[in-house]
Amino acid sequence: MFRTHYCGDLREEHIGQNITISGWVNTRRDHGGVVFFDLRDIRGRVQVVFRPEDFSENQNIFEIIKQNVKPESVLKIDGIVSKRISGTENSNMLTGKIEIILKNIEVLNTSKPPIFDIEKSRDVAEDVRLKYRYLDLRNPELQDIFVKRSSFIQAVSEFLKNENFVYVETPILTKSTPEGARDYLVPSRIENGSFFALPQSPQLFKQLLMISGFDRYYQIAKCFRDEDLRADRQPEFTQLDMEFSFVTEDEIYDIIDRLLKHTFKIFGIDVNLPIAKISYDEAMSKYGSDAPDMRYELLINDISDIFVGTEFQVFKQTLESNGKILALKVDGGASFSRKDLDVLTEKAKEFGAKGLLWGKYTENGLESPMTKFVSQQNIDEMIKVLEVKKNDLVLIISDQKEKAQQILGVLRKLLAVKLDLIKPGVYKFVWVYDFPMLEYDEDEKRFNAKHHPFTSPSLENYGDLKNMTKNEILNIKSRAYDIVLNGTELGGGSIRIHKKDVQEKVFELLNISHDEATEKFGFLLEALEFGAPPHGGIALGVDRLIMLATGTDSIRDVIAFPKTQKAACLLTNAPSTVSIKQLRELGIKIVE
RNA sequence: GGGGACGUAGUGUAGUUGGUUAACAUGCGGCCCUGUCAAGGCCGAGAUCGCGAGUUCGAGUCUCGUCGUCCCCGCCA
Numbered sequence: 001m002f003r004t005h006y007c008g009d010l011r012e013e014h015i016g017q018n019i020t021i022s023g024w025v026n027t028r029r030d031h032g033g034v035v036f037f038d039l040r041d042i043r044g045r046v047q048v049v050f051r052p053e054d055f056s057e058n059q060n061i062f063e064i065i066k067q068n069v070k071p072e073s074v075l076k077i078d079g080i081v082s083k084r085i086s087g088t089e090n091s092n093m094l095t096g097k098i099e100i101i102l103k104n105i106e107v108l109n110t111s112k113p114p115i116f117d118i119e120k121s122r123d124v125a126e127d128v129r130l131k132y133r134y135l136d137l138r139n140p141e142l143q144d145i146f147v148k149r150s151s152f153i154q155a156v157s158e159f160l161k162n163e164n165f166v167y168v169e170t171p172i173l174t175k176s177t178p179e180g181a182r183d184y185l186v187p188s189r190i191e192n193g194s195f196f197a198l199p200q201s202p203q204l205f206k207q208l209l210m211i212s213g214f215d216r217y218y219q220i221a222k223c224f225r226d227e228d229l230r231a232d233r234q235p236e237f238t239q240l241d242m243e244f245s246f247v248t249e250d251e252i253y254d255i256i257d258r259l260l261k262h263t264f265k266i267f268g269i270d271v272n273l274p275i276a277k278i279s280y281d282e283a284m285s286k287y288g289s290d291a292p293d294m295r296y297e298l299l300i301n302d303i304s305d306i307f308v309g310t311e312f313q314v315f316k317q318t319l320e321s322n323g324k325i326l327a328l329k330v331d332g333g334a335s336f337s338r339k340d341l342d343v344l345t346e347k348a349k350e351f352g353a354k355g356l357l358w359g360k361y362t363e364n365g366l367e368s369p370m371t372k373f374v375s376q377q378n379i380d381e382m383i384k385v386l387e388v389k390k391n392d393l394v395l396i397i398s399d400q401k402e403k404a405q406q407i408l409g410v411l412r413k414l415l416a417v418k419l420d421l422i423k424p425g426v427y428k429f430v431w432v433y434d435f436p437m438l439e440y441d442e443d444e445k446r447f448n449a450k451h452h453p454f455t456s457p458s459l460e461n462y463g464d465l466k467n468m469t470k471n472e473i474l475n476i477k478s479r480a481y482d483i484v485l486n487g488t489e490l491g492g493g494s495i496r497i498h499k500k501d502v503q504e505k506v507f508e509l510l511n512i513s514h515d516e517a518t519e520k521f522g523f524l525l526e527a528l529e530f531g532a533p534p535h536g537g538i539a540l541g542v543d544r545l546i547m548l549a550t551g552t553d554s555i556r557d558v559i560a561f562p563k564t565q566k567a568a569c570l571l572t573n574a575p576s577t578v579s580i581k582q583l584r585e586l587g588i589k590i591v592e
Numbered sequence: 593g594g595g596g597a598c599g600u601a602g603u604g605u606a607g608u609u610g611g612u613u614a615a616c617a618u619g620c621g622g623c624c625c626u627g628u629c630a631a632g633g634c635c636g637a638g639a640u641c642g643c644g645a646g647u648u649c650g651a652g653u654c655u656c657g658u659c660g661u662c663c664c665c666g667c668c669a
Contacts, residue, residue, distance in 0.1 A: 090628095113620060182667085
């Protein structure tokens with residue numbers, strides 16, 4: 001038997017017991033006579049004491065202690081749990097009041113010196129960590145994240161079982177639908193020249209499951225998108241995917257609210273219900289983002305009206321081309337240095353701003369590059385409307401509405417960090433609803449679905465699409481919603497289209513021809529004709545959720561074997577070349 | 593596709609305006625040490641400064657290229 005207890009579970013209550021533990025040597029403290037070492041397993045670590053006086057009959061053990069009690073070797077220890085000598089307790093360890101008096105030791109395996117210090121692995125360069133990920137994952141902090149991730153999934157299953165959800169697995173080898181993200185493709189051996197695609201989401205399958213009558217479905221679904229990576233984006237990620245029949249938005253909000261409250265307890269986070277709701281338009285105009293961070297105010301203001309009739313060319317041109325003049329008032333920001341303002345300006349330009357206007361309100365009035373061009377009356381009014389106080393800073397972007405909102409949204413986040421407005425341990429959820437159904441792609445000169453093409457429009461009677469103007473079409477809202485946590489989109493969903501004629505009309509709007517729609521989604525359109533129930537659903541990004549809930553800032557910390565920014569696995573060296581034989585079977589030739 | 597940061601013993605870092613023996617910590621090896629918990633003390637080994645060109649009497653340091661890791665823009669319905 002390898003163990004009677006886990007190392008990390010031993011406490012004062014076990015004092016006097018003969019126990020057996022197995023684990024890895026964490027640190028060794030050799031005093032020449034008495035030797036201490038910590039043994040570590042998934043539950044924690046405990047101090048083992050080797051007392052030479054106990055082994056005067058057994059010289060062999062001295063050699064074992066010397067040679068094999070080394071970092072990361074794997075030992076089985078028989079011993080007695082003892083209360084530590086008064087004054088030698090370690091309050092930093094959960095097992096710090098006791099220690100194990102070694103009676104017998106068995107070396108289960110040796111270890112080369114680890115590439116890096118396990119307990120400090122998070123300070124090591126990431127490529128080294130990823131190459132030796134199995135060592136990195138011995139770090140208790142990382143293990144804790146994965147244990148919590150596991151508890152989260154278990155709590156989800158428990159909760160959804162009580163709500164009558166059925167767990168169904170959908171295919172990984174599926175059909176390419178080149179809408180949205182780039183697909184990962186898998187060549188077919190049976191039919192050379194044909195390809196499967198890995199799912200970007202189980203979207204269509206879960207809708208089919210609703211048509212099959214499963215009523216409520218969920219899945220912990222692996223999804224794949226062949227797009228460039230970010231700190232919060234991996235090519236392969238996990239979604240908690242759900243779909244409901246006979247459901248309205250409010251019922252979905254309610255279940256997700258309760259699901260989040262239930263599962264966030266695992267992270268020691270209390271979620272206040274109901275979760276707040278904000279319309280897309282309000283989120284954009286106040287927060288400059290469709291994923292507003294509600295942990296701080298710093299709201300965007302529209303000051304266009306003040307400058308109607310101004311001779312200041314920047315504002316004048318914006319207003320003439322139906323743009324907006326938007327402002328952020330930054331409390332105490334007048335103390336920003338020239339360099340601070342340059343950084344903000346650079347950031348604004350990175351996101352497409354033509355420039356960033358600023359004004360510091362000081363003893364001498366407004367100090368700003370625009371005072372030369374704007375009337376004092378306008379400035380006074382702006383100060384009044386924005387309630388600018390002495391020592392405040394005003395940042396102004398004058399541009400097309402959406403762009404100005406987006407840029408100030410970015411600056412808002414930057415300023416919140418700079419001004420330390422974000423208090424640790426605060427978790428603010430918000431639902432965003434009433435999304436526009438479509439957005440216009442300037443490059444391709446066509447409409448794209450903002451959510452996806454199966455999202456129900458919110459208008460019951462959206463009339464003859466052919467007679468609608470571009471602006472009217474852009475004003476159609478969809479029955480889509482996102483759940484946002486601390487300024488990060490955790491997930492999104494929608495009430496789907498369950499009528500064939502509506503789905504066809506939407507395809508038409510998206511400039512997807514009848515033939516194309518039949519080719520790509522014919523199976524769905526046909527299924528909609530066989531009694532598809534009204535349905536809707538949502539998917540939550542599990543990796544992002546765990547990332548936020550555990551306070552890590554990289555998605556790679558919550559994925560056991562993540563990919564690098566070039567989508568490679570440094571541990572296995574994937575992707576890699578394959579044999580000519582494999583390629584021949586697939587009918588694939590590599591072009592140089 | 594684009595912008596930026598970084599790359600020096602196993603690991604984490606320092607290395608001045610280019611100057612001859614590349615430093616420190618930790619880890620590793622040896623010895624000493626009976627209450628430590630990042631144990632301590634002494635000794636020792638360990639680096640073609642990511643790779644390749646170039647400038648120079650001389651390059652870790654400057655230039656160009658290249659590879660890799662990270663952050664961001666585009667992209668991610």
